[in-house]
Amino acid sequence: MKIKYFLSLITLGCIIFLPAQKIRLDVSDNNISGWEGIISQQENMGNDTVAIKNFLQPLNDSNSETYKILYNTLLANGYANAFDRINEKSNNYYSKSIQSARQSKQEALEIWAILSYAEYLYNFRQMTKVLPVYMSAIEKINQLDSKDILFPGESFMKIGFYMGTIGDNTEALNYLKKAKQFTNPKSANYASILDNMGLYYYRTGDLKKAKKNIEEASSLAKSIGDEVRYAKTLGNLAQIYEGNRDYRTAIKLILEDIEISERNGRNKNSMYAYTILTRLYIAINRLEDAKISAKKADEIAETKSYFKINELEILKLKLHIIYKEGRNGEELLVRRRIDALEDSLNKTDGVLPLNQANWMLQKRKYQHNIDDTQKRLSSVSFWKNVIFVVAVFLILLAVLILMNAKIREKNRKIQTEKRIVEYENAKLRNEQKLLEAHKTLDSQIDFLKEKNIQIQKLHLEIQNIKESKSSSIEKEHGKLDEILKSHLMTEENWLSFKREFKKGHATFYQTLQDSFPEITDSSLRIILLRKLGFANSEIAGLLGITVDAVKKSKQRLKHKLGDKYDLLFNMIVSEN
Structure with a gap:
């Protein structure tokens, strides 16, 4: 024990007296290129706050106002990484840095400091707070030449990512295209830009460009050894295959994504991947x-307060599983x-704040358009005032219409989701009743008649959705279509039904087998259902075919049987 204690003291002493690493400065660094060189060294700061301050001390010791700006922003970044949350120290140092850069009229440093602060708010999901910060950076960055901007590629990339997060995919793509122009095509950032462009193309419905960009990102990430980005591209490709209902390929890709992400200790990406995997497993029952995958995603989501939006998505998937399993309790x-x-996310990171941020962005764009119009017409004050009043009126009118439409759409979606749950529960109750009734022929008939009622209701619901102008038609139609398909007579249901029919109508069934061997299985289904009194429309609904198809099947059977058809007809309509 004494030896171990002695060795520990020696080790501690060595750590204490080792010279701490410090940021490297050079008098020739006081320009764009030099500042970028200094900033790039922040990767060596680590996560210990004492070590961070010591590392940056040469900047603070300098008499240069520029270096003080760099010091405050880099220190704010360091505290953000160390605390892994919104904190007062980072807030204060970002504020000092931005104010100093503004007062000294160093626009390049001011934009960099603003974007650093914006990225900090963005990373910790303060979506409404971050919008004015990003807009401030955008206004300034659009007035400068790219050569006068610090890290132009990264700057445009950060703006693009934020625009994509709040749902403005068109603007996100515009900024990422700018970012590509200033990014090394063999770098990890370039792969990240391509990957996210693919994701935003996917959201706009351009699947061809989406797949092309993500596959390019995947190939590049693999070639430069960026395993984490490669894993992310696999996850994004999986979503495209999911959209095409190729669940087998999607699951294969997402499992590889998870394996790589877990091997590299990237919990956030693992959480995203497990969430997608849960969705895929639900789709194939x-x-x-x-x-299991939902539990793993949830375990990661609970580790960080800023993962609440992910936890919400996982809980909704868990609720879907509960409905599917009939565990309504x-x-x-x-x-x-x-x-x-x-309720919590509506203050920071939920659908409402994101929509609010997007609306504020559009409002700001409208305001800029109004300002530009006013400048062009400044010499004609009367028309300037008219245009201003009309523009404001139109904006308010558009906002009211938009808000009203969103409220109507939200209420419609809530009602549709409730009806979908009702259809799913009705199906589960009907199947449970059949099990409890031991699957007798009478219970089979009741089961099929109830199914037919549900099928008719679902057809009507799907028709109503098709006629709707809602943006979520495709998703709702897909859910209802899945329920409709599940009501159709499956092979398992058919075998169970046929087994009970044989018991109840043994003589009729045996005569069919002996006297009419030419009857096919598809015709047999129609004959048995007709024997039990089901009309053509009910048969069509249960078998998932049209009424005309039922009639044509009967006509083909009549042609095949010839004179024997009348005998069959008499057997069907006769009482047992």
Whole structure:
């Protein structure tokens, strides 16, 4: 024990007396290129706050106002990384840095400091607070030549990522295209830009460009050894395959994404990937696997306060699994947590703040358009005032219309989602009743008639959705279509039905087998259902075909059987 203690003291002493690493400065560094060289050294700061201050001390000791600006921003960045949350120290140092740069009229440093502050707010999901900060940077950056901007590629990239987050995919793509012009095409940043461009193209519906950009990003990431970016590209490609319902390929890609992300200790990316995997497993009814992947995603989401938006998405997937398994008693607890999270996120990172940020952005664009119009017409004050009043009126009118449309759309979606849950629950109840009734022929008939009622309702619901102008038609149509398909007579249901039919109508069934061997399985389904009194429209609904198809099947059977058809007809309509 004494030896171990002695060795520990020696080790501690060595650590204390080792000279601390410090940032390197040069008198020739006082220009754009030199500042970039200094800033690039922040990767060596580490996460210990004492070490960070010591590392940056040469900047603080300098009499240069420029170096003081660099010191304050880099120190704010260091505290953000060390605390891994919004904190007062970072807030104060960012504020000092921006004010100093503004007062000394050093626009390049001011833009860099503003973007650093914006990235800090963005990383910790302060989505409404960050908008005016980004807009301030955008206004200034658009007035400078690229050669007068610090890290132009990274600067445009940060703006693009934020625009994509708040849903302005067109602007996001515009800024990422600018970022590409100033980024090394063999770098990790270039792969990141391509990957995110692919994601934004996917959101705009341009699947061809989406896949092309993501595949280019994937190839580049692999060639330069950027495993984490490569994993992210696999996850984004999986989403494209998911959209095309190629779930097998999507699952294969997402599992590889998870393996790489976990190997590299990238919990955030692992959480995203497990969330997508849960969604994929639900789509193919692998509910046990879905529960496992949801649990893993949730375990990561609970580790950080700024992962609440991800936790909310995971909880909604868990709720979907509960509905699928018919465990409705567990629904209340999950819904309470969802409501609590949504209430919390409505202040920072939920759908409402993101929509609000997007709306504020559009409003700001309109205001800029109004200002430009006023400048051009400054010599004609009367028309300037008229245009201003009309523009403001139109903006307010557009906002009111937009808000009203969003409220109507939200209410419509809530009602549709409730009806979808009702359809799913009705299906589960009907199947449970069949099990409890031991699948007798009478219970099979009741089961099929109830199914037919649900099928008719679903057809009507799908038709109503098709006629709607909602932006979520495709998603809702897909959910209803899945429920509709699940009501159709599956092979398992058919075998169960046929087994009970044989018991109830043994003589009729045996006569069919002996006297009419030419009857096909598809015709047999129609005959048995007709024997039980189902009309053509009901048969068509249960088998997932049209009424005309039922009639044509009967006509083909009549042609095939010839004179024997009348005998078959009499057998069908006769009482047993």
